[in-house]
Amino acid sequence: MGSIGEDEVKHNNTTDLGSLIHKTGLTSKKSTSAVLHRSLHHDPHQAVHAKGNYLCLSNGQKIFDATGGAAVACLGSNDERVARALIQQLTDGVSYCHSLFFATVAVEQLASLLTSSTNNIMTRAFFTSSGSEAIEAALKMARQYFLEKQQPEPQRTHFIGREQSYHGTTVGALGVGGHRARRKLYEPMLSKNASFVSACFSYRGRLSVDEIDKAYVARLEAELEAEFQRVGPRNVVAFIAEPVVGAALGCVPSVPGYFAAMRRVCDKHGALLIMDEIMCGTGRVGPAPTAAYPNPLHAWQDPSVGVAPDIMTMGKALGGGVLPVAAMLVNERIVNVLAQGSGAFSHGQTYQAHPLACRAALEVQQIIKNDDLVSNVREQGALLGKLLKRSLADHPCVGDIRGQGLFWGIEFVQDKAIKEPFNPADGVATGIHELGMRPPFNISIYPGNGSCDGERGDHILLAPAFNVTKADIEHVVGTVTRVIETYFHSKLSLPHVEKDLS
Structure with a gap:
């Protein structure tokens, strides 16, 4: 399986989303499963092992689960x-x-x-x-x-x-x-x-x-x-x-x-x-x-x-x-x-x-x-919100960053001044999730739609495990920031902005 380097994702102005997907070798294959999956056209990635914050896939990838599935895996996997x-x-x-x-x-x-x-x-x-x-x-x-x-x-x-x-x-x-x-x-x-x-x-x-x-x-x-x-x-x-x-x-x-x-x-x-x-x-x-x-x-x-x-x-x-x-x-x-x-x-x-x-x-x-994990949720959740706002609040396509504890959302807009959402056909939230799943990012981000009026409006959720550390939070924010910047650079020809998360 091919992959590309992080520096290329950050700095190569000729890299668009289509070529990024092609270079990863992760283009979806036609479904052959007997399972009625969420899509009849493509099979999902096969998870073969999980431990803590990571899911290991059959293709060799190791995915950081930044959402606990659907805000579910509060202790990570396989405790x-x-x-x-x-x-x-x-x-x-x-x-x-x-x-x-x-x-x-x-x-x-x-x-x-x-x-x-x-x-x-x-x-x-x-x-x-x-x-x-x-x-x-x-x-x-x-x-x-x-x-x-x-x-x-x-x-x-x-x-x-x-x-x-x-x-x-x-x-x-x-x-x-x-x-x-x-x-x-x-x-x-x-x-x-x-x-x-x-x-x-x-x-x-x-x-x-x-x-x-x-x-x-x-x-x-x-x-x-x-x-x-x-x-x-x-x-x-x-x-x-x-x-x-x-x-x-x-x-x-x-x-x-x-x-x-x-x-x-x-x-x-x-x-x-x-x-x-x-x-x-x-x-x-x-x-x-x-x-x-x-x-x-x-x-x-x-x-x-x-x-x-x-x-x-x-x-x-x-x-x-x-x-x-x-x-x-x-x-x-x-x-x-x-x-x-x-x-x-x-x-x-x-x-x-x-x-x-x-x-x-x-x-x-x-x-x-x-383990007093709710206290850790408060502490690491405050850090998560602080770093997300520091890293992404000024991004031209980030309309709002909101949340509480280890439950944070980022809403995307095409015009911040009037809070104009993207066309649902653009599939912005899903596109960001799919890009995050690819090397070198290897992170699972939860996509959502309808935040504007029930049909229009794209957002993502972050809901990591209750036992995450400061290093985990810094990894999540740094990776999610690079995913968002790469996605919109490809989509709208926006420049990358490097952030210091220290």
Whole structure:
């Protein structure tokens, strides 16, 4: 396999993206796989081994995974402690049993750990195999709550979400997500009992740079109130939102005071607040400690959010990608209503509370806690943001750099002054990802689209493992900077700008 030198990538003004791809010898081959991959035309790279931050491919490449897959591999790959825990569960414990008939130690311990991490504000946990399934459970739980109250409210069937949000790919979850491109094919199948208000998106949502946080939040609060009134305040089941928006917008934190305002509207009309922490939760954003939460784990525990949900969902970093696992947590008020009513959640799945998956998640969460990895997320995340801004803020095609903890996004524009996105047909984010995968860069970067209006707008995400070092962060920023400069040099004939990251 051929490759090119880093100096050639940086300095050869005759090197364009097409010739770079040709010289690497990594042009895609026609699919021969029996697997229904993401593309029917080309097979993905074959990963044959993984350890720590690196994925080894069948072609000999060693790829630095700067995104933990989809912000999943919070401990990197193949942690020996997790492996030992799974072997123990398989040999001395239970590999599978039906949750309708049996409980297991691993599931009970994981639920106890998670509810304790909320200061027991959330009192019960329900475990699924994916984030989409956790959202489905949350929607059903919210509906059942209103049916089982002492004074039932069966008319509550409507959910309010946010534009450019994403909560999962199943029909119910997709129905409460506002990402237009992801909804488009399935729009006729999706629930009509959902509507959307503006995202809390500082870069694109403010009326001007002079609109302060308080005014911006007040405007979003008024918009949510107006939507409640439009659909009928007593028809709304819940408002659902991500504390830090992940793939749909590219790591967008909420403005301080925003969720307190959303909570006020929900409480005023008796609706529930659902927070989707599938991508941003379980330590990913490095929530800051407070007197109430000295060892915070959840994004809602950060002072910038400041309010607890009625229902929350978790996934991704919950199990670190070792086995498929996600969760829905509910607060005491909801549990009490069901306890005094039917006494059961009218929902269940074959692999609900899978013992092996929950044992993996339990070990991952114990490692995060015992190794104080959320503190490392805060420390290395601050460095990641600082170096990204120093290196790329002045790039003519970088519109915004935002994020929190080890969860950062970079949005690309063709005109910074008016924040004009690239044409979706240009495939900018995907092109940057594909270039990063090639030598000499050898880095995996997560591409995203729709950050402008749900269809237009390109961004990438960086979400490395919680145990990364300063040297890892410097490597990520330096490599990503070179990838972006090389890509736009080829695309727009822009000069390379060398950065000192020391």
